[in-house]
Amino acid sequence: MYDHVKGVRDFYPGEMGARRAVIDSLENVARRYGFREIGTPAIESADLYIEKSGEEIVEELYSFEDKSGRHVALTPELTPTVARMVVAKQQELAKPIKWVSTRPFWRYEQVQQGRYREFYQLNADVFGSSEPAADAEVLAFAADALTELGLGSRDFEFRVSHRDILGGMLESIDTDIDVQAAIRAVDKSEKVEQGEYYGLLEDAGLDRESAREFDRVLSSGDLEEVLEFAGTERVESAVSNLQTVLDTASRLGVGEYLTLSLETARGLDYYTGVVFECFDSTGEVSRSVFGGGRYDGLIESVGGQPTPAVGVAPGLAPLSLLLERAGVWPDEAIATDYYVLRVGESDRVEEVAARITRELRSGGQVTETDISGRSFGAQMGYADSIGAETVVIVGEQDLANEQVTIKEMASGDQTTAPVEAFPGEHDRPTYDDFA
């Protein structure tokens, strides 16, 4: 007996139905915002990640040589791929470019709750606008996507910050600081002890005193404190940009989900402006659910014209933890509109059952019929197991009276209908139409 490989999952119909409902809901909100679906490959040149993504991603890369010696990798994230696609058609694409897709990615990492080696993400990105309105639109989309799933402001919050606030503050301390390393330390600050956090900041080039003061200002969450700590043009402009983004997003109706949080940094190196992470407001789901932000340098770094970009990427697995915690994970039960049950093997029974099945399906109804040569009782048992709402019984006796029997499964009530009138003009005929 074979098993799936470690870290990937099989989804059976009940769970998959719920996942599909979540994906459809997310994509539907993206569609309303004017994000257009794209399709992207699962395999890319390994170089695309080795040169552009953070160290962490490269360590976890599923990479190998294909049969002609190309060094390829299973895509661990979408951003480098969409950046490549923007570059390939930079001239012809109308800006802003607003793209969305939902698909699996692969990272060889430690398997834990809500984290797998094969994981599904929706990615929504806007290319070609450096305006705060673009950041705000991405934030508003992400918040609307969550409320559409039944979450409210007591369930989630977006902690929002700006990379240039961190970068500008660090730069004002000492220009020799390894800013990326220090930002990665901030990204880890909530997950490690304070001592370890200060150690990481010191490794990045801060002395103990500066690390302490830097931490104090970030924890204050007060933009006035930030400006006092580092009143440089870079920090001032970041603070102003962040405020405009928050105001614009609020106008789009999602202000109640946004919290200023200077300790939010995002792990990936390529972010350049506003960054945000979604958290469970109750803290029960302890890790960041997903995140996003602005990455204005990436397109140029893969060979394109300088092109501002901002995006967000909700992952299905961590999102499902939040939806379950909040009690709004979709129902996993299987639903079926009709089961057409055959009694007897005469040509007439077969023909009538086939016609009814065909017509119900043509009308868009989820309809099953016997394909296993089963008894009445076994067919009823199966109809029940697939949650059939109505069972249409086609039998010799009823047909002698030109009738079929319509059984409502929830109540057990049944009645007869003239065989020629079923389904007839009805879109979705039920017991009530004939009782």
Add this chain to the structure above:
Amino acid sequence: MYDHVKGVRDFYPGEMGARRAVIDSLENVARRYGFREIGTPAIESADLYIEKSGEEIVEELYSFEDKSGRHVALTPELTPTVARMVVAKQQELAKPIKWVSTRPFWRYEQVQQGRYREFYQLNADVFGSSEPAADAEVLAFAADALTELGLGSRDFEFRVSHRDILGGMLESIDTDIDVQAAIRAVDKSEKVEQGEYYGLLEDAGLDRESAREFDRVLSSGDLEEVLEFAGTERVESAVSNLQTVLDTASRLGVGEYLTLSLETARGLDYYTGVVFECFDSTGEVSRSVFGGGRYDGLIESVGGQPTPAVGVAPGLAPLSLLLERAGVWPDEAIATDYYVLRVGESDRVEEVAARITRELRSGGQVTETDISGRSFGAQMGYADSIGAETVVIVGEQDLANEQVTIKEMASGDQTTAPVEAFPGEHDRPTYDDFA
């Protein structure tokens, strides 16, 4: 500048929109038939293919060692995976099991028109019924799926045969014949010269005389000739099974799409009963578009209880060739319900535009607005480029009169609407509602 790797494809929004419409249509028909969606991993143990799939697939396998030395492969087909999933929950799953999914697969093969190294397939399978009704349901689903896409009987045909007809005929010639090799030869017969075909049959153990006679009977397409050539119980039972499947599928309304074709064999080793392939009736698309059939031995071979199975797997790329040839490939144009255009930067303009955008989106309308700080003209140009049906102009002047302007893009007609009444109670307010 990076490119995608050879044999995979990037899909930009226009083309992706058309592909999504095709996938949605196929899945919608599958749903009506009671097929339930499952989710499956992209990575499996390489053993699953090396031991069970045909030689051809193994040669084309993207396989590699993961970071802990597991020999894994990118899934080249779905059947071994679903067989494994059936085995894992054999006791709890209600039979028949009817599963569907659409996803990419990977084979390292020669890239040509309609054939890529990364390719998308819908797979629909029925497990747990050996009855002809199950084969018929799969055929009916596949035919309905194509007619739903706008294809008719002048566009496609399913060539249907039965593996035991071939196997039984070969066995009756000489029990030493390598039946799998001979069946693979039949599968190739339409693609190679007659001399090469006979050569392959001889390699499989037929003498020249038998090869010629075998070929003659197959080409005749006459089941009487088959029974005369080999009147064994196995062949008789296969002929009778095939006839019942064709009759049952006809009752489900798809008889006109089915053709008996004894030369249809399918390349994969695991088929055991009815097999079929879909062809372009005009012959313009020269290769088989997709195929399916019964594979009763596979579940047992991956460690499960003996479980009959039948399935079909339309591939998007060859299907798109057929849809294009028939002129029914979906429109690739991008559509947008509303563009909300802002003139001026006053708070009032920003607020009204944000509210209208928010309300239209809440009502399910695809709505874009300016996120790039553009001029009136540039915004109009963008609205045109995304195919906006209606442009709502929010400007200082109109607002002074408590109005917004509604412009119908197709005609260029425009009118004003009271700002508070837009969108108001209307689900999808247009120029006509206010003119």
